[in-house]
Amino acid sequence: MFSVTHRYEIARAAKMVEAAYLLFKRRPPRTSLDASVKDKLNKNHVQAVFLKQNILLIPGSNSVADYMKFNLRVLNFGGKKYRLNDELTDKWGAHDVIWHQGFMRHAKVIADWMQQKRYRPKYIVGHSLGAAATQILVRTHNVPGIAFAAPRVTRGVVQPAPASKCLCLNRNDDKVCDLPSSFQHLGEVHAGEGQRRFLRFDHQMDRYQEMVTAQQLAGHLGTHWPA
Template sequence: MVQFSLEDAGKLAEASYNSINIVSPRVMRSCPHHDVQAHLLEGNILLLPGSNSVRDYLRYNLRPLLLGHKRLKLSDDSLAKGSSGTIWHQGFLAYAAVVADWLIKERVTPTFIIGHSLGAAAAQVLTKSYGVPGIGFAAPRPRHTRGPIKNGKMCLIINRQDDVVPNLPGAFHHVGQVTALLPNPKHRFLAHKMSHYRDIVEVGQITGRLPTHWAGS
């Protein structure tokens, strides 16, 4: 099982919004889909940045239970479900599905997954699906159902308590091992920035709340 330095994962997550800033490991390929950002690095490391356009927010972040502009009830059989029967936030699942389809075309199975924000939501779905470890920063909640699921602890989720995004959507739940750190000072509206998450990783390691490396659980 591949293990990854949290410090290096934070650097990559911050650099993911402009892939030319990624020097090592090198970017081998990037997803060509117009609304989905994903990079495949050396060693088949999958890197997923968050939303970088209004269209991302409308198409993926704001679709917890919407398909085709139709609101669906939780009892509706047409809700998006995983093979485990898990009911997912359908926008996050749709985003993860685009990434998974791209990886199938590339004939690649990721060895490790790193994501921030929307990318961290997709990382939770994909680490469970592939059974590989991952790290998600500032992660929203993608799962509507509760209870243990196979590979449900593969993703390490690092959140800040002054960031509102990890508490959304309210009726959903995280998938993985969650560490919510209380920063000092608080950054409130700027807390979601990946640069502030890199700061909190260092603090979490000094206080023993976070490991130096992650290889899944």
């Protein structure tokens, strides 16, 4: 059983992670998160926000183009760049889970930062590349979380119990959620449809907010996670 303090509104989580993007603009506007921010990480193209409520927010990329052209290609750890490649895997965390190497390295930057600051998240929310990190950190920290526009992060494992704490919310028209093709998501996956735009992949966080609203109104998605 999950503690009620670890249960969160899905629609609110979507609004928070969208607001997290604004905090990293050169001249950040005022956001609904301002009074809640405890600390921010902005290092080596890895961004995260830790709230006073011990909620970790991980923004990623707000477009398919940015994701495909830049996200993993600009991540440079120890002089090595990581690409969206099905052959690059690594092990980290309990039970030697096999992770996509680029996603794992991204998540580890956040994990190391939290360890250094002695932050312990009670809930994790991420989008896009941040959704990849969310799946990994939910597993390693054994806390619930929501991954919006979640790519696939692991391969060749039977998902252990903590994986069930992660909800991957994906749009059917978002191709990022199918990558890398030989990997799988970690946790429960809910694939839904929102209002479609002609010849466009709807990867942006605001489009995921619309999808959450549509799915909840249709009775296909609950209001909270864990349910």
